[in-house]
Amino acid sequence: MSEDGFLCVTNLSAGYAATAVLNGLDLTIRRGEFVALLGSSGCGKTTLLRAIAGFVQPSGGAISVAGRNVTNLPPDRRGMALVFQSYALWPHMTVAQNIGYGLKLKRQPRAEIERRVAEMEALLGLSGLGARKPGELSGGQRQRVALGRALAIDPQILLLDEPLSNLDARIRLQVRHEIRALQQRLGITAVHVTHDREEAMVMADRIVIMNGGRIAQQGTPEDVYNRPASSFVAAFMGAENRLVLTGHAEASRFEIVPGNGNAGCVVPLDGRPLASGTVEARFRAEAAQLLTGKSTESLPPSNLELEGRVGNVSYPGGLWRHSVRVGDAEILVDAPCAFAPGETVKVRIPHEALFLFTTREAAPSPANPSRSGIQNRALETSEA
Known part of the structure; x- marks a missing residue:
């Protein structure tokens, strides 16, 4: 299996009821690459992310990870973790309990859960906050808890569904650099959905611009910014x-x-x-x-x-x-x-x-x- 084809989406079609959203889409992501799916509302980027995660069942095509076909596998057997836009934290649980929730579902020993939770807290600057509830945290801290819960299970692929959209502008600038630095440090493969051009530019190795359920252009941030392939891409990238x-x-x-x-x-x-x-x-x-x-x-x-x-x-x-x-x-x-x-x-x-x-x-x-x-x-x- 080539490293260039770590996560492969092949001829993928998906939609909701009778509404087709994706039709024959192909995308290949390298191991350790940070890819941003960029586009306006309704372009298909979230449907693609959720199909990769296993929350949307494709009507055609295939999804594979490291050569293993995961198209029909449930989300918890794909080796992926998804950080939701709303964070989806349990309000009645503490920071430590939220971070360790996925490990508890996997029936990991208590000592291993405590060790891993402490590791995530230290990694994400949450040390000393383990006993707090989500309602006692700032937006940036809640985002870090959601990220810690995703990373605690040691996923092969991290999926990010507009996780910064609920943060104010100042905190958003800080957290996006933190996520990028963390992704590079861990060497994890990441797929990030966003409608924010600047966010995609500063975080991603490669930007995939979507329009009408298709890929309008993909390339490095410099490529899509300086060499847009169509009038649509040029306009979306600020021209x-x-x-x-x-x-x-x-x-x-x-x-x-x-x-x-x-x-x-x-x-x-x-x-x-x-x-x-x-x-x-x-x-x-x-x-x-x-x-x-x-x-x-x-x-x-x-x-x-x-x-x-x-x-x-x-x-x-x-x-x-x-x-x-x-x-x-x-x-x-x-x-x-x-x-x-x-x-x-x-x-x-x-x-x-x-x-x-x-x-x-x-x-x-x-x-x-x-x-x-x-x-x-x-x-x-x-x-x-």
């Missing part, structure tokens, strides 16, 4: 600004023609499968540069320049956020200083921060620039 442009592909470059609000430029294809015609452009608010409309600063030929007018201005912290009307579209751009509402500005996007995707609808001829440029209409995009 929410959307423009519709027109241009034509030539050899290793793509020439964007001038339009209503955009200047012409030439960007390298960088291996992107773009076709001549209409393209959808995505970029992040912080990736663009905002300049006064009278700026004479030289423009690199591979940068896209837009011209627009400032609408609303807000300060979310660190940078000022501007909504800018460009043609018929509205985009968000961050800048270190505030521009006045109504001011005419230029927006520049470096080619490496500009994600382009060929659209499915028929494109106007690049030779007719009057029909090119930025358009504010719904377009279907090619998604992985």
Whole structure:
């Protein structure tokens, strides 16, 4: 059995009653790898996690661990432990009793349970709290108790179902680093469900982005952030600004023609499968540069320049956020200083921060620039 195929999900289909959620999904996870299943509500990530755990019975396909088929095994015989979103702690039990609960079900000797519970308490910074009830603990401490209960049975695979969503923002930042450090220290295989992009980025070795019960893209955090495979992935990874442009592909470059609000430029294809015609452009608010409309600063030929007018201005912290009307579209751009509402500005996007995707609808001829440029209409995009 290859280490690359420690946890294997093969052609998996699952759903609830007559509603199909997963259809022929494949996923392979290495031993010791931390994988984040990332996506919005209803994308299938929780169904996949619960199918792996044994709480959802697949209608097709197989799940194996270390070469052993576990598809039809009950949860307690899969060598896995699941940390629930709600923690699911017994309120009438103490910290020590909650941590040792799984060992008690396995009929371990009392001395072994006490030894293992003390080990978990020390590992998770819960020493001295063993006699307390969950209601006497902070949110972060309850999360650690739930994690200790899962780890106490020494599982091969740790499954995490959005375990940080009930914590406040400050504690969440601390605990996610603690979980990641603990996973690396123990060398345990972990599968983590989350809808939080930043959480997935800082915790996981690999991110699996799901959409509509399918895998839209998977790769390292750097890969999915800097090289999104589709418009959907780009938007989900923060490139929410959307423009519709027109241009034509030539050899290793793509020439964007001038339009209503955009200047012409030439960007390298960088291996992107773009076709001549209409393209959808995505970029992040912080990736663009905002300049006064009278700026004479030289423009690199591979940068896209837009011209627009400032609408609303807000300060979310660190940078000022501007909504800018460009043609018929509205985009968000961050800048270190505030521009006045109504001011005419230029927006520049470096080619490496500009994600382009060929659209499915028929494109106007690049030779007719009057029909090119930025358009504010719904377009279907090619998604992985």
